[in-house]
Amino acid sequence: MKDLPKVYDNILQTIGNTPMIQLNKIAEDIPGVVLAKTEYFNPGHSVKDRMALKMIEDAEKRGDIKPGGTIIECTSGNTGMGLALAAIVKGYKLICTLSDKQSKEKMDILRAMGAELYVCPTNVAPEHPESYYSVATRLAKEIPNSFYPYQYDNLSNREAHYESTGPEIWEQTDGKITHFVVGVGTGGTISGVAKYLKEKNPDVKIWGVDSYGSVFKKYHETGEFDESxxxxxxxxxxGEDILPKNVDFSLIDKFEKVTDRDGALATRELARKEGLLLGWSAGSAFQAIRQLKHELDEDSVVVVLFHDHGSRYVGKIFNDDWMEERGFLNHKNKMAKDLVDKHRHLPLLTANANEPVENAIQLMRKHDVSQLPVVDGGKYVGSLDDSRLLQVILDNPAVSSRPAKEIMDAPFPVVSPTEEIRDVAKRLNKNTGAVLVKFGEDEHHILSRHDLVAALS
Known part of the structure; x- marks a missing residue:
């Protein structure tokens, strides 16, 4: 169908040119602007489509793989998906070796795309015969007409990002990028993009995101490969327990480590606050920006690359039971709406700013509540708290006949239904005993200090 200019010949032609999306609510407290290079818009739903295709096409040019051959690769799942697309279009067989920590969704998707899988133990050294590196090496030796790309040391990996991802980022930011932030595994993405950006502007800062349990950060800072x-x-x-050749440490200005828990929670937060359903490493990358925000200013233009789509983690970080089993969630109700759902069918009790205080006191007694928002003309203009009311009336009993607006405190903070209750609780202090959860312009519900204490205990 080459006579139809808007029709692609095959799925591989849709790789690249992914969108840049500004982060808003989640980045409110970060100086400057934070932009997300959102790689799940690739057909295989990850950044790895770029380098997977490049590795195969370069191998074909060298004659390293012949028609009808077999591709063998050790992968965390995303490179395998990119290779699967290439194998389908080009007529190759694909075998992937994976560590057993990878999500079931990744494995199921690879099988759906025709890959044969070998699942290997995670907690073994790279040189162990059962590691996913060693199993891939063995299979490549045993199977005729096979090609083992080995994405860690295959420099076509980083070249793909030098040729495509880096130029796209530069063009999409009109050359105004000041910081590039990305999780580091094989090192191809960070090194390829960094090389391109620093050729354009040597002052662009490159921040790599690492995991606790990985060697990158200490090696970058000391030159020591510390097995401890x-x-x-x-x-x-x-993160890695090896030093891939694709990682060009000279191009990286800083590594920042992020915990498993913080990365997972940030990933969930990106979904709720920005509508971005992303993979785990995306949360880790954004969390690193939070941890380093003191190094940014109002002129900073930060680009963070989000590797893949959250559909591959539904059974893990987006599964409440899985998160709770690992101690990442220490309560059943995680968001404000989970607490409000219990009484959302009830109308919000309020005090009118012009009514006498004694009316508000009677309302509190009747419904056994300790706080009331104060309204005037349909707007929330203040708040009343029973403990403060008691003190005021003890000091001056005549206060009970005065309008509520004369003694009311500041309005309760307003939060979204999807705000985590830990974050909601941070809005409370000795002078603020409740928050309002806003579901719409005309629907608000209250959460008291008691509600939050009960949920977090």
């Missing part, structure tokens, strides 16, 4: 740094972690797609 290596231990098991469960964040997928970033």
């Amino acid at each position: 740094e290596i231990y098991s972690y469960i964040t997928e797609g970033i």
